[in-house]
Amino acid sequence: QLQHPSAEVREFACASISKLLQQEHVIPAFLQRDIVRCLGPLLMDHSLAVRETAAGALRNLSACGGFEVCDDMVTKDIMTPLVALLKECSTGLDADQLSPKKCREMNKNYIEDIANEAVNLLWNVCECNNTAVYIFNKEGCLDAVLHYLKKFSTNVDLAISVANCLQAVTEDNPDLLSSFNASAQQVLETVMLCPESTMKHILLRTLIAGTIWNIKNTIPPGSLGSMVNAILKIFSESLAIDAGEMIIRMNEAEKNRLKLTAEPEIDKNMCDVIDNCVVNEDDDMEEMPKGKVRRENDISDLLPSDKGELEEVTALLMAQQTALEIIVNMCCTEDPSDDEWEELSSSDESDLFMENSYSEGGGLLMSPLCLSDEVNSAFLNNLVPKKILEKTDFPNSVALDICTQNPSWKPLIKKLNAVQCRALTCLHSILLVSDVDSLGGASALQSLAQHLSQLIFSKTEFPTDTEFLEAVTSALRALLQTMASKNISQCMTPEQLLALCEAGIHSRNASVRVNTVSILGISGSVLAKEQDTAETLKMIGKFLLEVAMKESSLVVAGEALDALFDVFADGKEAEKAAVQIKLLPALKEFQPVFKMRIRKEGKGQYSTDQLCVLDNVKMNLRRFIAYQETVGKTPT
Numbered sequence: 001q002l003q004h005p006s007a008e009v010r011e012f013a014c015a016s017i018s019k020l021l022q023q024e025h026v027i028p029a030f031l032q033r034d035i036v037r038c039l040g041p042l043l044m045d046h047s048l049a050v051r052e053t054a055a056g057a058l059r060n061l062s063a064c065g066g067f068e069v070c071d072d073m074v075t076k077d078i079m080t081p082l083v084a085l086l087k088e089c090s091t092g093l094d095a096d097q098l099s100p101k102k103c104r105e106m107n108k109n110y111i112e113d114i115a116n117e118a119v120n121l122l123w124n125v126c127e128c129n130n131t132a133v134y135i136f137n138k139e140g141c142l143d144a145v146l147h148y149l150k151k152f153s154t155n156v157d158l159a160i161s162v163a164n165c166l167q168a169v170t171e172d173n174p175d176l177l178s179s180f181n182a183s184a185q186q187v188l189e190t191v192m193l194c195p196e197s198t199m200k201h202i203l204l205r206t207l208i209a210g211t212i213w214n215i216k217n218t219i220p221p222g223s224l225g226s227m228v229n230a231i232l233k234i235f236s237e238s239l240a241i242d243a244g245e246m247i248i249r250m251n252e253a254e255k256n257r258l259k260l261t262a263e264p265e266i267d268k269n270m271c272d273v274i275d276n277c278v279v280n281e282d283d284d285m286e287e288m289p290k291g292k293v294r295r296e297n298d299i300s301d302l303l304p305s306d307k308g309e310l311e312e313v314t315a316l317l318m319a320q321q322t323a324l325e326i327i328v329n330m331c332c333t334e335d336p337s338d339d340e341w342e343e344l345s346s347s348d349e350s351d352l353f354m355e356n357s358y359s360e361g362g363g364l365l366m367s368p369l370c371l372s373d374e375v376n377s378a379f380l381n382n383l384v385p386k387k388i389l390e391k392t393d394f395p396n397s398v399a400l401d402i403c404t405q406n407p408s409w410k411p412l413i414k415k416l417n418a419v420q421c422r423a424l425t426c427l428h429s430i431l432l433v434s435d436v437d438s439l440g441g442a443s444a445l446q447s448l449a450q451h452l453s454q455l456i457f458s459k460t461e462f463p464t465d466t467e468f469l470e471a472v473t474s475a476l477r478a479l480l481q482t483m484a485s486k487n488i489s490q491c492m493t494p495e496q497l498l499a500l501c502e503a504g505i506h507s508r509n510a511s512v513r514v515n516t517v518s519i520l521g522i523s524g525s526v527l528a529k530e531q532d533t534a535e536t537l538k539m540i541g542k543f544l545l546e547v548a549m550k551e552s553s554l555v556v557a558g559e560a561l562d563a564l565f566d567v568f569a570d571g572k573e574a575e576k577a578a579v580q581i582k583l584l585p586a587l588k589e590f591q592p593v594f595k596m597r598i599r600k601e602g603k604g605q606y607s608t609d610q611l612c613v614l615d616n617v618k619m620n621l622r623r624f625i626a627y628q629e630t631v632g633k634t635p636t
Contacts (some may be wrong), residue, residue, distance in 0.1 A: 001013035002038055002039070002042065007045070007047035007049065007050055009048070010042065010045065010047065011047065011048045011049045011050050011053050014053035014054045014056070014057050015053045015057075016041065017030070017035070017039070017057045018053060018056045018057035018059075018060050021057060021060040021064055021065075022060055023064075024063055024065075027064060027069065028063065030061070031069070031072065034076075035061065036058070036061070036072065036076040036078055037076055037375060039054050039057055039058050040058075040076070040077070040078055040080075040081045040082075041081060042054035042083040043055055043058075043084070043085045044081055044084060044085060044088075044117070048110035048111070048114060048601060049110070051110075051112045051114050051119055052113050054247075055085070055114060055117035055118045055121055056117045058073070058078065058082075058121050059117050059120045059121040059124065061122055062124035062125055062128075063124055063389045064119075066128075066137060067128045067163075069127075069130075070124060070125045070127075070129050071129050072126065073125055074125055074129045074131050074132050078121075078125065078131055079125070079131075079135045079139075080569045082118060082121060082122060082125075083135065083141060083574050085114070085118050086115070086118050086119070086122065086141060086144045086145070086286055087141075087144050087150075087380055089111055089114055089118065089144070089533070090114040090115075090143070090144035090147045090148065091376050093111055093112070093113050093115065093147060093148065093151070094435075100245060101440050108145075109155075112148075112151065112155050112158055112215075114345065115148050115158060115279040116157060116158045116161050119145060119148060119158070119161040119162055119165050119544070120161050120164075121164035122136070122141070122145075122163075123161065123164050124632040125458070126165065126168050126169050127168040127489045133169055133173060133517050133529065136169050136176075137173070137175050140179075142169075142176065142179045142180075142184065142531075144299075145162045145166065146162075146184055146187050148161075148162045149162045149163070149166075149187055149188075149191060151186060152191050152194065153194070156196075156198070156200045156201060156204060157200070159191065159204050160200060160203055160204050160207065160315075162193075163204055163207030163211065164207055165207050166207070166208070166211045167207050167210045167211050167214065167322075170211050170214035171214050172532070173214075173322075174217075177215055177218050178214075180215050183264035185215075185218070188208050188211060188212055191204065191205070191208045191495070192205055192208045192209060192230065196269075197236075198312065199241075199246075199312040199313070199315040199316040199319065200311070200312065200315045201318065202234075202237060202319045203236050203238075203240075203315040203316070203318050203319040203322070203621075205234045205237075206234055206235065206238055206319040206322050206323050206326075207319075207322060209230070209231040209234045209235065209323075209326070210322060210326045212231060213228065213231060213326055213330065214328070214386040221469075229312055231326075234323075235323035235327060236387060237324070238316065238320050238323050239323055239324075239387035239388065239390075239391060240387055241316060241320075241321055242396075243313070243316055243317055243320065243396075243399070243416060244395055244398070244416075244417065245396065245399075246312075246313055246316055247313050247396070247409070247412065248396070248398055248399055248402065250309035250312055250313050251309065251312070251402045251406070251409065253309050254307075254309040254310070254396075257308075257309070257486075260490035265579065273293045277540055282536025292413065294621040307408065310408060310409060310412075313409075313412060314412065314415065317412065317416065317418075317419055318415070319375065319421045320391065320422075321415070321418050321419050321422050324388065324391070324419065324422035324423055324425070324426045325422055327388070327426050327429075328422070328425055328426050328429045331426075331429035331430060331432070331433050332429065334635050368580065374626060377480070378528050379463060385430060385473055388423050388426050388427060388430070389423075389427065389448075389451075391419055391423035392423045392427060392451070392452075392455065392475075393455075394419060394420065394426050395413075395416040395420065395421070395456075397416070399416070400413060400416070403416075417465065417467070417468065418467075421467045421468055421470075421471040423470035424468075424472050424474070424475045425471050425474065425475075425560060427475045428471070428474045428475040429479075431475065431478040431479055431482060432478055436482060436486050436488075438484070442483075442486070442488045443487055443529075445482065445483050446477060446483075446488065446489070446491055448479060449476075449479055449480070449483065449491040450490065450491050452472060452475060452476045452479065453476075453491060453492055453496060454501060455472055456472060456476075456496075457496060457499070457500075462499070462503040466507060466508065466512065469504065469507055469509065469512045469542060470509055470511050470512050470515070470521065473504060473512055473516060473519065474502075474511070474515055475513035476519060477513075477515045477518050477519050477522070478521060480522045480523060481522055484522050484525065484526050485524075490523060492523065494527075494536045494539070496528055497519070497520065497523050497540075498539060498540075498543070500516065500519065500522050501516050501517070501519070502543075504516030505517070505543075505547060510553050510555060510556055513547075513551070513553070513556045513559075514555060514556050514559045517544060517547055517556065517559045517560045517563045517571070518542060518562075518563060520540055520543065520560065520561055520563055520564045520567075521544070521559075521563025521564070521567055522557050522563075523569030524537060524540040524541075524544075524563065524566065525566040525567050525569065527540075527567075527573070528567055528568070528569070528570065528571040528573055529570075529571055529573040530573070531573065532573070534573045534576045534577045534580070535569065535577075537573055537574055537577035538577045538581050539566075540567055541564065541568065541577055541578065541581045541583060541604060542581055544560045544561075544563050544564045544567070545564065545583070545586055546559040548560040548561050548564065548590065548594075549586075549590055549593075552606075554597055554598065554601055554602070554606065554610075554614055555606065555610055555613075557594070557597075557612070558613060561594070561617050561620075561621055562617060562620070564583075564587075564624075565620055565621075567626050568583060568628075575631060578631075583628065584628040584629065586627065587621065587624070587625055587628070588625055590626065591598065591621055591622070592620065594617075594618065595618060598611075598614050598615070600617060602614065
């Protein structure tokens with residue numbers, strides 16, 4: 001049907017394939033039939049409708065297929081017809097392309113709709129494949145997509161697609177920077193300053209802000225402060241909106257709209273319905289309702305229905321998630337580790353206190369990014385940290401009920417949870433780049449510790465969501481480390497601590513397990529300096545020993561050993577507990593096993609950085625055993 005002489009048949013075939021490709025399990029079968037080379041030429045079909053549906057099908061393939069499928073699409077040269085289509089649409093964008101007459105009657109701009117599908121396809125493949133990004137640079141695709149972006153005032157959906165694509169292709173792409181001349185930057189600035197207040201426009205501004213951050217090296221140094229201030233103002237705008245309340249309002253608006261839309265139809269057909277019921281009272285045959293006769297190639301049911309309110313909420317949540325992700329990047333060094341943000345000191349020159357506090361009488365994360373005084377000042381002036389902390393709360397229960405009960409709104413639950421997790425990751429990053437004073441002092445940190453503990457323990461059952469657990473334990477780990485370094489008393493009880501560790505250590509995610517044993521080590525080292533804590537230290541020691549000896553991941557086992565070294569490094573209570581749990585003989589017995597595991601499992605399974613850390617743990621284990629032997633010989 002894709003090769004059929006009739007454009008309508010080709011369009012129907014593309015639309016049918018597009019629908020099927022949303023089911024991940026059918027993708028391999030289509031790939032075996034070389035679907036990319038079948039659909040690719042149709043991007044330049046004589047029929048505009050075929051171009052649009054072919055681009056939509058390829059977009060679904062790239063979105064649902066993942067990295068490997070996108071790589072395969074690039075290998076099969078999807079970029080050649082895609083680039084040609086992008087450039088042709090750009091050339092014809094401002095022309096009157098709404099013929100034949102049917103297009104005018106439908107009020108449909110095929111050129112913009114085709115461009116929207118094509119840009120989404122471009123975004124997907126460029127996000128997954130470096131060759132696609134290279135072709136984007138080489139073929140000058142930036143000019144075409146910026147031309148589409150200029151349509152933001154009349155076609156915000158197209159502009160959002162372009163902004164998503166731009167944010168992807170500008171990330172870690174120095175070869176593209178020279179293409180962002182004054183004219184290109186002016187286009188971005190115009191969009192970023194657009195005054196419209198819809199959620200879609202907020203998302204658009206947020207994405208463009210992210211693009212400008214990616215190309216910050218093209219900004220003159222003297223303009224950096226104002227640029228960062230403008231970016232953070234946009235982030236503050238989206239983070240200030242309560243997504244839960246927005247869901248409640250938009251759901252009510254949708255109900256009212258549907259009610260108003262349905263009422264005239266009911267009035268018009270009520271008499272006919274009643275008459276039909278009477279006439280057919282004894283008839284066993286059910287007639288086809290009027291107006292429901294379906295053409296063989298009618299594809300209206302494959303197209304999205306009007307979901308304006310849902311789209312607005314979705315746009316808000318995407319804006320908030322994007323803003324939080326970019327702030328995390330702003331907190332990092334230029335080359336952060338994949339697993340852990342490097343700790344950096346913050347600026348000492350700006351006023352790092354806020355009047356607003358998370359809890360009464362306490363300060364709030366005030367603090368700054370690690371880049372410059374201008375960035376720090378902008379960060380504070382926009383009150384971004386307070387809004388980040390608010391997003392770490394669990395989603396509104398009423399909003400969750402609405403989403404749970406409405407199938408079309410149910411996907412929002414995942415997006416609400418994603419915003420919470422990004423906020424916790426953002427909080428973690430801020431904690432790593434800030435000192436205690438900039439965080440509001442001891443009372444603010446204690447309030448924050450109580451808040452994070454409540455997130456973990458407020459539910460009747462311990463949370464099991466891996467993404468949430470990784471985010472909240474990372475934030476708690478960074479917070480407890482900061483508090484311990486300044487001898488600030490910690491708020492978690494031993495019972496809560498052990499409950500967290502018992503649950504966290506069984507997570508399938510290695511990062512959660514690493515955070516768990518690290519938290520236990522930090523808290524244990526603080527308890528070791530206090531009186532009458534030997535019993536708690538015994539429980540901590542037994543737990544960490546068991547993890548070190550039985551954990552399948554060497555990285556987690558190494559972290560457990562490090563935690564043991566911290567807990568039992570010093571103090572009478574620690575010495576007493578170490579003797580009672582027979583720590584020294586246990587470690588002496590385990591030492592050769594650990595060495596053998598590193599030698600046997602290390603190569604091929606762990607990165608160079610991880611192996612360096614494990615070598616340090618191995619050396620520290622030898623030193624700690626020697627220290628414990630000395631402690632054992634010291635007369636009491």
